[in-house]
Amino acid sequence: MVVSDAPVVTAADLVGVVGDLWRSVSADPDAGDAPVPAAWHSRGARVLRSSVAIEGSWDGDLVLACAPGAAERWTRTMLALDADEPLGETDALDVLAEVVNVVGGAVKAHCAAGGRLGLPDVGEGEDAGPPHERALVVGLGMTWPDAAPDDPDALFTLALVHR
């Protein structure tokens, strides 16, 4: 793998793809509530994580890590569930797998042709903080405009890392 083959993806690209996905699943696609850049999780914060491998001329992973509140918001929005409807045990992880699959597909389009997108991997754990800069292609934290700026439960992060 040659690092110079890494896709040229910016934080703005990620914001754009996430925004497109959010607007496609929102009840009101014209509402201005698409996620915006925000801080990273605190080290040790509990997160639900999904990742997808991108392989070919460049090998790496796209990792999505959501605080529980952010995961729930993605889940209720994508599945059109009201606030009082119960979530299935695996609904959140399934939704986050699809989110990382969609964003991963858009990222792969920035790679040299012929790359492969893996199947999403999901799990829960503690966030280790931003990836080391040598491993990181691009990464950012995001939240929703109507969330309190310092609400850690409304955060999610996306990181594209070299393998």
Add this chain to the structure above:
Amino acid sequence: MIALVVDDSRAMRRIVRGILRGAGMEVLEAGDGQEALDVLDRHLADEGAVPDVACIDWNMPVMDGLQLVTALRRRRELRSMALMMVTSESEQSQVVKALAAGAHEYLFKPFSPDALLAKLQLLGLLPQPATAGGGSWS
């Protein structure tokens, strides 16, 4: 009208199912290509009818979408079923591969409900303009 939705994501199957049922379609589901073939065989045996369209994801375990399209196109009795890729694979080379394998239409994720319905209209499966009543996948 009968649709087969093939996607390893339960969330995505639920979303597409909602859109298609809202358009009056009966929906069969499968989580991968092999399961889709099994569902089709059972449906053929039980109902004697071929679904009108299959909405197929690309990246799935066991048998992926491209393999499924190839397998479906080999079966003469399923030739009337329209095959539409519904996938995050957005590179032109992938679109070409899918169409060359026999897919009739291609829809990139993320998509709006109206975009999916418009594809079904293009395939001649919806007789008149239909909307999902808004931008959500509910």
